[in-house]
Amino acid sequence: MHPPVIRLPGVEPHARVVVAMSGGVDSSVAAALCARSGYEVVGVTLQLYDHGAARGGRGTCCAGQDIYDARRVADHLGIAHYVLDFEERFRREVIADFADTYARGRTPVPCVRCNERIKFRDLLQVARDFGASALVTGHYARRLEGTHGPELHRARDAKKDQSWFLFPITPAQLAFCHFPLGELTKAETRAIASALGLPVADKAESQDICFVPDGDHAQLLARLRPEALLAGDIVHLDGRRLARHAGIGRYTVGQRRGLAAATGERLYVLEIDAARHRILVGPRAATYCRELVTGPVNWLGPPGSVADLPVMVQHRYNQPAVPGRILRLDATGARVMFETPESGVAPGQACVFYAGDRLLGGGFIDSAPRLSLPAPETTAAVV
Amino acid sequence: MRRSRGVPGAAADSPDMSGRGSRVYLDHNATSWLRPEAREAILACLDEPGNPSSVHADGRRARARLEKARERLAAVLGVAPAQLVFTSGGSEADNLGLHQTDRPVLVSAIEHPAVLAARADAIPIPVEESGIVDLDALEALLVRHRPGMVAVMLANNETGVIQPVAEVARRVHAHGALLHVDAVQALGKLDFRLDELGADFLAVSAHKLGGPVGIGALVVREGLALRPLVRGGGQERGRRAGTENVAAAVGFAAALAAWSEEEKRRLARLRDRMEEAMRDQVPEARIIGLGAPRLPNTSCVALPGVDAVTQLVRLDLAGISVSAGSACSSGRIGRSHVLAAMGLPPAVCNSAIRISLGWSTTAAEIERFVEAWTGIARALLPARGLALVPARPT
Numbered sequence: 001m002h003p004p005v006i007r008l009p010g011v012e013p014h015a016r017v018v019v020a021m022s023g024g025v026d027s028s029v030a031a032a033l034c035a036r037s038g039y040e041v042v043g044v045t046l047q048l049y050d051h052g053a054a055r056g057g058r059g060t061c062c063a064g065q066d067i068y069d070a071r072r073v074a075d076h077l078g079i080a081h082y083v084l085d086f087e088e089r090f091r092r093e094v095i096a097d098f099a100d101t102y103a104r105g106r107t108p109v110p111c112v113r114c115n116e117r118i119k120f121r122d123l124l125q126v127a128r129d130f131g132a133s134a135l136v137t138g139h140y141a142r143r144l145e146g147t148h149g150p151e152l153h154r155a156r157d158a159k160k161d162q163s164w165f166l167f168p169i170t171p172a173q174l175a176f177c178h179f180p181l182g183e184l185t186k187a188e189t190r191a192i193a194s195a196l197g198l199p200v201a202d203k204a205e206s207q208d209i210c211f212v213p214d215g216d217h218a219q220l221l222a223r224l225r226p227e228a229l230l231a232g233d234i235v236h237l238d239g240r241r242l243a244r245h246a247g248i249g250r251y252t253v254g255q256r257r258g259l260a261a262a263t264g265e266r267l268y269v270l271e272i273d274a275a276r277h278r279i280l281v282g283p284r285a286a287t288y289c290r291e292l293v294t295g296p297v298n299w300l301g302p303p304g305s306v307a308d309l310p311v312m313v314q315h316r317y318n319q320p321a322v323p324g325r326i327l328r329l330d331a332t333g334a335r336v337m338f339e340t341p342e343s344g345v346a347p348g349q350a351c352v353f354y355a356g357d358r359l360l361g362g363g364f365i366d367s368a369p370r371l372s373l374p375a376p377e378t379t380a381a382v383v
Numbered sequence: 384m385r386r387s388r389g390v391p392g393a394a395a396d397s398p399d400m401s402g403r404g405s406r407v408y409l410d411h412n413a414t415s416w417l418r419p420e421a422r423e424a425i426l427a428c429l430d431e432p433g434n435p436s437s438v439h440a441d442g443r444r445a446r447a448r449l450e451k452a453r454e455r456l457a458a459v460l461g462v463a464p465a466q467l468v469f470t471s472g473g474s475e476a477d478n479l480g481l482h483q484t485d486r487p488v489l490v491s492a493i494e495h496p497a498v499l500a501a502r503a504d505a506i507p508i509p510v511e512e513s514g515i516v517d518l519d520a521l522e523a524l525l526v527r528h529r530p531g532m533v534a535v536m537l538a539n540n541e542t543g544v545i546q547p548v549a550e551v552a553r554r555v556h557a558h559g560a561l562l563h564v565d566a567v568q569a570l571g572k573l574d575f576r577l578d579e580l581g582a583d584f585l586a587v588s589a590h591k592l593g594g595p596v597g598i599g600a601l602v603v604r605e606g607l608a609l610r611p612l613v614r615g616g617g618q619e620r621g622r623r624a625g626t627e628n629v630a631a632a633v634g635f636a637a638a639l640a641a642w643s644e645e646e647k648r649r650l651a652r653l654r655d656r657m658e659e660a661m662r663d664q665v666p667e668a669r670i671i672g673l674g675a676p677r678l679p680n681t682s683c684v685a686l687p688g689v690d691a692v693t694q695l696v697r698l699d700l701a702g703i704s705v706s707a708g709s710a711c712s713s714g715r716i717g718r719s720h721v722l723a724a725m726g727l728p729p730a731v732c733n734s735a736i737r738i739s740l741g742w743s744t745t746a747a748e749i750e751r752f753v754e755a756w757t758g759i760a761r762a763l764l765p766a767r768g769l770a771l772v773p774a775r776p777t
Contacts, residue, residue: 016700042700082696085718129693129763131700 001191006037008134008178009145016040017134017178018127020119021073021081023066025200026181027138028073029189032196033180034136035077042130043081045070046123048090048114049211072199084126086118093117095211099224102217102249105274106348109165109317109364110209116168124173135177141166142182142357143174150174152300154357157185164317167352167362168298221249232277237270237286245279248272254287254344268344270370288341288371294333294351294363301353301360311353311360313338315345321354333363341371407703407748411591411741412540412568412681417634418593418742424637425595428630435627436618449629452636459639460585461576462602468609468622469632472599473567473588477501477534479601479612479623480563480584486531489524489560491516491546492724497586498534498565499720508535512726514544514672516551525558532561537569537580541721541737542672543681545573552581561607567591567599571642572650572678577602589631593742594638598631641742650740651679657738657749658682664757667764671722671735680744685727685735689763694736694756697763701755707736 011017019031021043035041045067067083074081094113101108119137127135140155141163152174155161169177181189193201208215221228228249234242245251255269268287271280292315299306306329312321313336323339336351345351345368352362408416433445450464457464470476474497481488481501490498492507493514499505506528509517516535525533533555538545548564555562564582569575571592577585584607588599603609603622615624661668661684671683686694691707698705708719722732738752 040700042696080696080700082692084692126693129690130696131762 003192006033006180011134015133018042018132019136021045021070023069025193028200030138041079043074045083046086101348103225103228105272107252107346111165120169120173139179141179152359155182160186163359164352234279237282253346287343289368290341291337292368293366297334297361297363299361315351409738410704410706412739414590415593415741416743418638420641421594421634421638425630425634445629452632455636468601468619470599476586476599476601484531487528488532489530490534493721513675514542530560534563536565538678540568542683543678544672545676548580589635594635595631598635647679660753665760680740682738685731687730688765697759705738
């Protein structure tokens, strides 16, 4: 595919822009598009954690493959590129929060925290300090100019849309940020990378949480929040103690996997009681809720009252939004009602509101009261 | 726009004509521009075969070039040629020096990583806020640890602060230990002789003073045996195996010989004028190590409130090369262990950049740097309007 010429709204031609380069194909193409469109591109790669230590090896100061790749792409494009040491603040703001959230019996979304506290706060300030007019990332999301300023919309490629992860971006931050891949499909991005001969054109997609490369976060919890790995009871909704578990940090509300309890029935995690290290399980029918409550909401939608506003609600990254209503929105958070009961609403995950493709706002899920089950199970639920 | 770097035969006294394009290079302590004298000397070697160990005429010619270079370098250092062992550079020379004892070693806390990492069990010697090694602490450590060797650098790469090596040597020798001195940054910019310093081992390198990368030397006190790190064909009198890098050794000698007293004075004048202008324009600037004797070419300037990385990046984007902290091979910019060891507060450590001048530095380059840096400082210093108004003198 021939690389399109892009215009970053509100940014002067040839202005200096900082592109956050992870070393992956997406941010590499974002940098390439900006550079080819005449902007003075400054590539910035954040060293977020010790790559040697993350893989169980001894700590070294040498960076991993992704940083090497980002530098090679920058060389290829002939742009300035810097690797910044963000290890300490990433450990404090993202990794510690990740472990703390598990220890509280919740399921964290570290990528959202990283966007909120690292990319769109600290890196954005770095971009300003570097004299840039904008911060560009390789996220699949669209920034569209609306009547009240920039709006955040889903990416054109619905399969790749990452707007959900961007919900904490404030209006002021959004005004400084641009996502040139929002109009492209992943296939188009790869085609551009190939056409430009970028060294990462064939690089595999990253899957895991970046600082948990093998997908096993228990090691991390063992180091940071060992109480999240204390053994405890797995208790059925009807009061039976079914089995022991090896730590609440290994469970997520709504999951079925990992429940070896040989009861013959399909059981799902309903609640995680951090204080008592207890996992409450029950049948699928018990996983539904009609409402949820979030922590403080970042609002990007139109100003004005939202009372009873009908919205589309997405409470997990990889599942579609469902119809609902915002019953209440104040400084402490939002109360949201689903049109039809939803399964697997997990505290700690993000609840993001959309109107069509437009992202209106979102917050982290605080609680989601389970629906009462029809008798006889209802009575047994009191344990 | 990029232009080819360096023109063969460019005149030594007009470095502006050396085709460096429009960038200002003030990072000579990282690596300097190749001096034209060195370039010519190297070029003269490159087209001739000849392994100095070979017995034929080609080998003899190569050996003659190598030994001539060794003699020229030895003369400047005040040693016999046989005391000088060529290495691949300063890091190898430091490692070779530290390799000479199995007993405990003391190293100053501000040493180059090549010294700090040469012995994983090295015991650090604290430095004072001036950047000078704490002699009382050294004395105490000598008594407590009875080390086999002590390493104190001649001049620090980040601050340029010169250490009282002769005094260190007296104390170290009084306790029966050996002294290793990393003189990589000092060579060329500071006059010294091995015997005046009292060092047992001295590490030097070519590329910091206008010679090529890839050559250095360990200078060994007369009469001391050397245990080799690299074993093989018996080169360098069995002290460092491997075919000698003749062209680089020749370039090293030529580069060192090109340094004159007048050049050192010129750099000191330029550096001092630069620091004066920086402090005139930006009173918040703080020169690190100002009270101590320093190399004539090195300046470490803190600007509390403005991150060093930000200064470095904005200068780079304005076409000016300086450095901050210690860049590791991945290019990530780390915090300075030197400034931290001096006990400077984080606001100072985090905001200090190093400006290092070299043989090619001109007054025009310094002016361009000061102008760019002043603009950056003014743009990024926390709002000045909030500063307290100084009380009027009564």
